[in-house]
Amino acid sequence: MKKHLSYLAALLLILSASPLLSAPSLKVQTNQEDATYKTGDTVVFHVRLSDSEDPGGSVNFVLSEDGFNELKKGKVHLKDGTATIEGSMGKPGFLRCVASYKPAQGKTLTAVGAAAISPLQIKASLPVPDDFDEFWAKQKQRLAGIPMKATRTAVTSKDADCFDTQITCLGKPVSGYLALPKNAKAKGHPIILWVHGAGVRSSSLGNAVQGARNGMISMDINAHGIPNGKPGKFYQDLSKGELKTYRHDGREDRETIYFNGMFLRLVRAIDYLTSLPEWDGRTVAVIGHSQGGLQALVAGGIDPRVTFIGSGVPAGCDHSGNAADRISGWPKIVPMVDGKPDPKVLEATRYIDAVNFANRCKAEAIMSVGFIDPVCPPTSCYAAYNQLKGPKTVLNEPAMAHAAPAHIKDAFLKAVIKHAGR
Numbered sequence: 001m002k003k004h005l006s007y008l009a010a011l012l013l014i015l016s017a018s019p020l021l022s023a024p025s026l027k028v029q030t031n032q033e034d035a036t037y038k039t040g041d042t043v044v045f046h047v048r049l050s051d052s053e054d055p056g057g058s059v060n061f062v063l064s065e066d067g068f069n070e071l072k073k074g075k076v077h078l079k080d081g082t083a084t085i086e087g088s089m090g091k092p093g094f095l096r097c098v099a100s101y102k103p104a105q106g107k108t109l110t111a112v113g114a115a116a117i118s119p120l121q122i123k124a125s126l127p128v129p130d131d132f133d134e135f136w137a138k139q140k141q142r143l144a145g146i147p148m149k150a151t152r153t154a155v156t157s158k159d160a161d162c163f164d165t166q167i168t169c170l171g172k173p174v175s176g177y178l179a180l181p182k183n184a185k186a187k188g189h190p191i192i193l194w195v196h197g198a199g200v201r202s203s204s205l206g207n208a209v210q211g212a213r214n215g216m217i218s219m220d221i222n223a224h225g226i227p228n229g230k231p232g233k234f235y236q237d238l239s240k241g242e243l244k245t246y247r248h249d250g251r252e253d254r255e256t257i258y259f260n261g262m263f264l265r266l267v268r269a270i271d272y273l274t275s276l277p278e279w280d281g282r283t284v285a286v287i288g289h290s291q292g293g294l295q296a297l298v299a300g301g302i303d304p305r306v307t308f309i310g311s312g313v314p315a316g317c318d319h320s321g322n323a324a325d326r327i328s329g330w331p332k333i334v335p336m337v338d339g340k341p342d343p344k345v346l347e348a349t350r351y352i353d354a355v356n357f358a359n360r361c362k363a364e365a366i367m368s369v370g371f372i373d374p375v376c377p378p379t380s381c382y383a384a385y386n387q388l389k390g391p392k393t394v395l396n397e398p399a400m401a402h403a404a405p406a407h408i409k410d411a412f413l414k415a416v417i418k419h420a421g422r
Contacts, residue, residue, distance in 0.1 A: 024051045024106075026059075028085075028099050028113030035371055035398035036116045037095075042088050043115040045097045049081040059101045063087040066094040066114070066379040068327040092121040093326065094371060094378045114371040114378070116396065122382040125324035128356045135254065135351055136302055143170050143264050148271055152178065155205060160212035162205060164228050165219070169268040171261045172225025176203040176269070179212035179219070180278060190283030190420040191273045193299070194220040195266070197290035197404075198247070198315065198330070200239040202228040214417055216285075217278055221269055223262055223291060247331035252344050254351040259316070263352070266299045274305060283307050285416045289404035290330070290376060291315045293367070294354045297384055300365065301357025308419045309361065310412035312368045312404050317380035319349040329354075329380035355380075358387035365392040366415045368408045370400035 029035075031044035047059050056078055063072040063085070076083040078101075089095050095115045102108045129135075152163035160179040167174040181189060192211040194204065203222045211218025222228065224243060226235075250256035270284060285308040286299040293314030300309040314329070321328030322341045328334065333349050334341045350356065365388050369381045385394055395411060 024049060024103060024109060026050075026099060026101050026109040026111040028097055028111040030113060030115050030398070032115075033398075034396065035114065036119065036396070039092060039118045039121070040088060040090060041117070042086055043095055043117075045085040045087070045099075045113050045115075047076065047078070047083045047085060047099050047111070049078055049101060049109075057101065057103075059083055059099050061085050061097060061099045064096050064098075065089065066327045066377045067096050067374060068321075069325065071095075089117045092118040092123075094119070096372070112372045112401075114398065116371060116378065116382075116398075119378070119382045120386060122379060122386055124355045124359070124383050124387060125318050125326065125328075126320040126350060128359050129350050132351060132356055133360070139260065139264060140267060140302075143267060146170055146268075148268065148275070150272055157205070157209055160209050160218075162208065162212075165272075167268055167272045169225065169261075169265050172265070174221055174265045174269045174272065175225050175228060176219050176221030177205045177208040177228060178217075179205075179208035180217055181212045181215055184217070184278040186277045187280055189215060189217045189278050190280050190285065191270075192216045192218050192285045192287065192416060193266075193269055193273065194218070195286060195288035195292040195295040195299075196221070196223045197288065197292045198223075200224060200226070200235045200243050202226075202230060202235065205229075210413075214413070216420065217273060217276060219269065219273060221265065223295075225261075225265060248333055251333055252348060254348045257348055257352055259352040262295065263298050263302060266295055267303055270299070270303050270305055283420045285309070285419065287312075287412055287416065289313060289368075289408075290402065293376070297354040297361065298352075298357045300361035300363040300388075301359065304362070306361075306363045308364045308416055310366050310416060311384075312408055312412065313370050313373055313376045313400075313402055314354055314367065314381055314384060315376050316352065316354040317376065318355050318383040319353045320346055321380060321383075327377045327379055329377060330375050355384045355387055358384040359389070361388050362390040364390050364415075364419055366395065366412055367392070368395040368397060368400075368404075368411075370402060371396070371398045372400065373402045375402040 155162040165178040194207040207220040249258040287310035289312030293311040294316035296309040296311040317329040
């Protein structure tokens with residue numbers, strides 16, 4: 001027994017004295033910290049292989065226009081685990097570098113880096129349709145013909161007065177959690193509306209309460225007008241069934257496209273919130289990320305009552321990107337036919353493009369952009385950002401893919417609180 005214990009002690013001593021080997025990793029980053037350059041500048045990407053037993057070998061790379069048009073590919077050799085890759089772009093956009101390394105043993109390592117090339121000069125791929133405003137005015141008229149009735153069911157919360165709330169709308173109702181500050185005062189509180197990313201889920205009571213804690217009339221609505229607080233299987237079944245293809249449903253016609261109903265629910269939610277006696281009569285904020293970022297942009301463009309939007313890595317931007325030979329945003333709604341965008345879908349989706357709503361948005365805005373985001377590519381996000389007409393701030397994240405990290409959410413909340421105190 002003593003021998004066995006002595007052996008274990010010796011083994012532990014050896015392990016504690018020896019450096020633990022980490023898994024090898026590959027990283028790509030630009031030679032400028034902000035990863036922002038001008039058109040025609042030479043961008044230098046530094047490639048670093050770390051924690052590898054063999055710091056030599058070679059790295060394959062591909063440079064592209066934000067993952068769309070390939071510009072250059074090749075191979076560079078590592079020296080002491082490092083190498084450089086150079087490239088440039090002759091037009092505004094994002095230069096994306098994908099590097100891969102195959103170790104002697106194990107899986108191929110892949111890393112992505114990107115550089116913004118004169119991003120404030122990225123334009124919309126197509127102009128706003130001539131009858132864009134007329135079309136949405138008619139949609140809002142249709143909505144106005146539906147009497148607004150709200151059903152509120154109290155929900156327990158120690159921090160706010162909360163209600164599971166449904167509001168009549170065209171088609172599916174607005175469905176969300178409403179939270180009012182404790183002892184809310186008449187005409188004493190700004191409005192914040194939280195909107196959801198892609199997928200099928202219940203509204204978030206936590207989001208609603210967060211806004212109320214900060215003194216706001218706060219409502220979190222789900223994207224589909226579905227019941228809240230159901231078991232997980234309820235939402236899974238919808239996701240696999242009725243709502244499985246919602247992203248592309250009805251895309252051949254601007255009247256039937258799925259997002260038409262989603263956007264009108266934004267207007268009806270604002271109709272209801274601004275009817276509450278507790279509203280201060282001044283501030284209406286809408287915040288969301290991804291598909292929620294799309295909805296925030298839409299709310300700011302479709303409804304002049306909106307005074308502030310927070311749009312994180314927004315989806316739904318520049319659907320017509322392929323028509324300009326560049327990448328388009330999620331959900332890649334326009335199919336390609338014989339190498340060209342489907343003309344019918346292309347025309348219909350111009351009326352739900354966040355870029356065109358941004359062109360009408362005069363609200364204060366804050367937007368986050370991930371330079372290596374493959375879902376909502378930065379080129380498409382900037383196409384929308386550059387159309388915004390009011391005061392605006394962009395949070396550039398060179399190393400971020402598709403995400404809504406805590407520091408971004410905190411920045412949005414601080415910005416809206418500051419705005420509400422204007």
